[in-house]
Amino acid sequence: MAHHFALAVFILGFTGFWSMCAADVGDFAPCLESFYRSWPPKGLVGTPICQRYQNQYRFATLYSRPRRTPWFSAYLYATPEGKRPHTFWKYEPQLAYPGADGNMLSFPLGHLDQNVVESQGVELDYINSTYSRGHLNPSLHHKSYTDRASTFTLTNVVPQMAGSNDGPWEALEQNVNKTLGTYCLGDTYIVTGIIPYQSDEPWLRNHRVAVPEYIWSAYCCPNYNNSLPKVLKDAFPTYAAIGRNDCNSTEEIVPVSQQTKKQFRGYDVRKMPLETLEMYLKDRFKTVVSVFYEQCSQSN
Secondary structure (H helix, E strand, O other): OHHHHHHHHHHHOOOOOOOOOHHHOOOOHHHHHHOHHHOOOEOOOOEEEEEEEOOEEEEEEEEEOOOOEEEEEEEEOOOOOOOOOOOOOEEOHHHHOOOOOOEOEEOOOOOOOHHHHHHOOOHHHHOOOOOEEEEOOOHHHOOOHHHHHHOOEHHHEEEEOHHHHOOHHHHHHHHHHHHHHHHEOOOOEEEEEEEOOOOOOOEEOOOOEEOOOEEEEEEEOOOEOOOOOHHHOOOOOEEEEEEEOOOOOOOOOOOOOOOOOHHHOOOOEEEEOHHHHHHHHHHHHOOOOEOOHHHHOOOO
């Protein structure tokens, strides 16, 4: 089995080395409720993290140790309440020490353990860089204060240009929030991930943290209000989007609109059916990537 995993990673052309290290964190078994039909996305290989905060599992992340960023985060959507929490950034001690408690911890004010620095992204990686800390699982899509605070772990973050994070991508998150809060009935599942560059990837701090070329997101709402406005008829039970994280990327995947405000131009988001997203993921990763069980089918 290890041979097949290593071969899969070689085929995908992931940057950096990879080793059998998932066991020191575990698997997705404790947090399968984060996935539709308890079925994690298939096709991507990495280290599974059940993100735990204050002794409760909050969401799930597939983490790339070589890139020091997540491939995706998956979570249950909830209509938010209150303001964005004021909280410290956190890290995962179990990535540094296999026997460590699984609860995420706030970064200390003083010296940081070198094992932590080597195992994952840290605050210093982002300080004085041209990139913001872009949540894959956004605080905006959760109800309780503790659920929202749990999203502030750097294992849930990728380097994201401000033009994307503060512009079209934020607008997408807000739009998804409004759409799902209004029309979705029952549990709603969201997976948000990244698409790497094909070559010449930018990195933060001397090849420590890889920068994605695109960010993608898809939701699965198996039960929804049938009285949908015409504009949303094709947006249920599932829909997806890809956003540009590089204003100089080519336009085959996401075109650039001249109607976008000047400060956000080049960071456009393209909405699309789930099947189209999976087509682009297959093209870039050179393997079939399935985001939801039977594409969010309601059949048994």
